[in-house]
Amino acid sequence: MSDIAAPRLPPAPSRPAARLPDILDYAERPEVEETGFDVLGQRALGVVVAWGGGLRARRLRAIVPATAAKASHFAALDDTGLRAEAARLRVALRRAASEPSRLPVAVTGEAFALVREAAARTLGLRPYDVQIMGAWAMLRGMIAEMRTGEGKTLSASLAAATAGLFGAPVHVITANDYLAERDAEELGPLYRFLGLSQGLVLPGQDAAARRAAYAADVVYGSNKEMAFDYLRDRMALRKRPGNLMRKLDRLTGGATGEPARMRGLHFAIVDEADSVLIDEARTPLIISGEEERQAGQDPALFQAALDAARLLTQGTDFRLQPDDHRVELTETGRDRLEDMAEDGGETGGAFRVAAIREHMVTQALTGLHLFHLDDDYIIRDGKVQIVDEFTGRVMADRSWSDGLQQLIELKEGLEITLPRRTMARISYQRYFRRYRHLCGMTGTARDASAELWAVYRLSVARIPTHRPEARVFARDRLFAREESKWQAIGRRVAELQAQGVPVLLGTRSVAASEKGSAALSLLAIPHEVLSARQDAEEAAIVARAGQRGAVTVATNMAGRGTDIKLGEGVAALGGLHVILAERHDSRRIDRQLEGRCGRQGDPGRVEAFLSLEDDLMRGSSAALGRRLARVALALSPRAAAGLIRLRQRRIERSHARARRDLLKADRSLGEMLAFSGQLE
Numbered sequence: 001m002s003d004i005a006a007p008r009l010p011p012a013p014s015r016p017a018a019r020l021p022d023i024l025d026y027a028e029r030p031e032v033e034e035t036g037f038d039v040l041g042q043r044a045l046g047v048v049v050a051w052g053g054g055l056r057a058r059r060l061r062a063i064v065p066a067t068a069a070k071a072s073h074f075a076a077l078d079d080t081g082l083r084a085e086a087a088r089l090r091v092a093l094r095r096a097a098s099e100p101s102r103l104p105v106a107v108t109g110e111a112f113a114l115v116r117e118a119a120a121r122t123l124g125l126r127p128y129d130v131q132i133m134g135a136w137a138m139l140r141g142m143i144a145e146m147r148t149g150e151g152k153t154l155s156a157s158l159a160a161a162t163a164g165l166f167g168a169p170v171h172v173i174t175a176n177d178y179l180a181e182r183d184a185e186e187l188g189p190l191y192r193f194l195g196l197s198q199g200l201v202l203p204g205q206d207a208a209a210r211r212a213a214y215a216a217d218v219v220y221g222s223n224k225e226m227a228f229d230y231l232r233d234r235m236a237l238r239k240r241p242g243n244l245m246r247k248l249d250r251l252t253g254g255a256t257g258e259p260a261r262m263r264g265l266h267f268a269i270v271d272e273a274d275s276v277l278i279d280e281a282r283t284p285l286i287i288s289g290e291e292e293r294q295a296g297q298d299p300a301l302f303q304a305a306l307d308a309a310r311l312l313t314q315g316t317d318f319r320l321q322p323d324d325h326r327v328e329l330t331e332t333g334r335d336r337l338e339d340m341a342e343d344g345g346e347t348g349g350a351f352r353v354a355a356i357r358e359h360m361v362t363q364a365l366t367g368l369h370l371f372h373l374d375d376d377y378i379i380r381d382g383k384v385q386i387v388d389e390f391t392g393r394v395m396a397d398r399s400w401s402d403g404l405q406q407l408i409e410l411k412e413g414l415e416i417t418l419p420r421r422t423m424a425r426i427s428y429q430r431y432f433r434r435y436r437h438l439c440g441m442t443g444t445a446r447d448a449s450a451e452l453w454a455v456y457r458l459s460v461a462r463i464p465t466h467r468p469e470a471r472v473f474a475r476d477r478l479f480a481r482e483e484s485k486w487q488a489i490g491r492r493v494a495e496l497q498a499q500g501v502p503v504l505l506g507t508r509s510v511a512a513s514e515k516g517s518a519a520l521s522l523l524a525i526p527h528e529v530l531s532a533r534q535d536a537e538e539a540a541i542v543a544r545a546g547q548r549g550a551v552t553v554a555t556n557m558a559g560r561g562t563d564i565k566l567g568e569g570v571a572a573l574g575g576l577h578v579i580l581a582e583r584h585d586s587r588r589i590d591r592q593l594e595g596r597c598g599r600q601g602d603p604g605r606v607e608a609f610l611s612l613e614d615d616l617m618r619g620s621s622a623a624l625g626r627r628l629a630r631v632a633l634a635l636s637p638r639a640a641a642g643l644i645r646l647r648q649r650r651i652e653r654s655h656a657r658a659r660r661d662l663l664k665a666d667r668s669l670g671e672m673l674a675f676s677g678q679l680e
Ligand SMILES: Nc1ncnc2c1ncn2[C@@H]1O[C@H](COP(=O)(O)OP(=O)(O)OP(=O)(O)O)[C@@H](O)[C@H]1O
Pocket: 125, 126, 127, 128, 131, 146, 147, 148, 149, 150, 151, 152, 153, 154, 442, 443, 559, 560, 561, 562, 563, 595, 596, 599, 600
């Protein structure tokens, strides 16, 4: 991949001199102060904006004839002629507007026609009209909602190439490193043909490699890599305030100090925008410094808290709130802890302090009862590694804060890591709001459009599909017991495999994928498993998943971005058959899994097997729903399935609340740190 990471600078004369100043600026949008009233108003407006998705897409149609008008002109040119046109357009675009989002339709159409022709020649793919519309939406600063499998990657490259030709440094932000590498590799020939340089940031690269990547016209990288680079830049720039010094640093290649890695936050295209901007936004990013032992973080104290937590009884001493991952001690629980503190002399002073004791025991209870092995985390190389609940992937260098990480390590009998000092912190929400131009694409924006507006002022344009969707949905199958569900799934898969139909069995967690695998093994059904444990073999498993008779068990990992191609004769059998073994907390994640079949107008079938013992229906807050569903199951399975949907909505709302709280906390922390001269 080194040829991608090394930027190929385009020929110098094509760069207009006027561009120099903003390249040297570290671009970012200043934070807008919002009152509580603003926030409420925008939320209300968000609901209205969410309705306009289809209407906005209709207005975008104007780009289609504007692009078509130039098609024959570019088609008639040879490669050299086309490249010369690319160089000419660089100047023309820059003259036409002050920023890419203001480009008039005629000149944008010309650029799209050029990129379309170049894509057909270099990639063998000719972007469809709907992909042109998607690219126009992104260039105008919207989220293009394009159904799963419609070819968002190619659509984004049209927007990225046009913004790149305009002269804006473009960041294409993917949901994970695998996708960044895959997309950069696939699209490299197109950018190179147009004279644009391409960069790729991946974990493990040093600062120099990153700086080289960010110097390119179009840079690919995951949200995490990019946000961390920004955070590191902020730390470095904090030491050297003032744009003049930064410009000097950049011009002298760092002779006067450590130069920034990025060129600032100019133009971002966010792939899987709902996942990156909404789901992941709940986790703050933290750069931590050296390990440090703070008061109250003695390993003996963690052990004492865990021992005490194991003695407490659920219901009397503490209550669980699984919806928001919270535990509450009761009065009785607090009294019992006080007694324990008085008895146990060896646990030291800290445990005697009620506030520390109760906080640590609450964390220990959280670790014991709300975080589960092979679900929320796995153990690899003797370390606890967090599994992202939305992507099913391991988040290698993340850890839980506030003692939770250490308590979970102790619970699993592992060596305990010491907490690290927080050097800088930012949430994805704040990071993305700082881009001068933010846009993106996703297959599942509709359930998130109000929030996208309220938090990022992003509106969603619903792009029509290229071909009519041929995905068929079977009615939900519902079971009282989880065990019967797995048995039924096993029988169904056996039936489908006998017909040669490839099956993708989607599960919610590593543990569930293992149960699924066991159910299949019981019936001697050959299958492959794709989960956080196998991420290295991912591409190969995905490539086989659409072949005749293939059975693949997967966690959410096989959701976003996984392009399963149908093998020979499979379309005639009805295409890929997706089985949802459970509903996720978020409807959008289910839709992503469903979207693995029926791509590009292919046939495909979706079937959900649910049980009243699924994660979604667990916990005390689901008690009423569970009882109702049990009764409903006897009377009408359809009503029971409806109750499961209702429960999903409720959880979605509680997650949205958590994200709003984080943004609020992030803002007040920002103010606090700014006051002490330490704004991240
Ligand atoms: N214009 C085109 N002509 C032919 N094939 C195309 C075109 N655009 C995309 N494809 C193909 O369609 C498939 C789906 O593309 P891609 O993975 O980008 O879809 P997606 O919209 O990102 O899907 P998801 O929402 O699941 O991530 C790929 O195999 C791609 O090569």
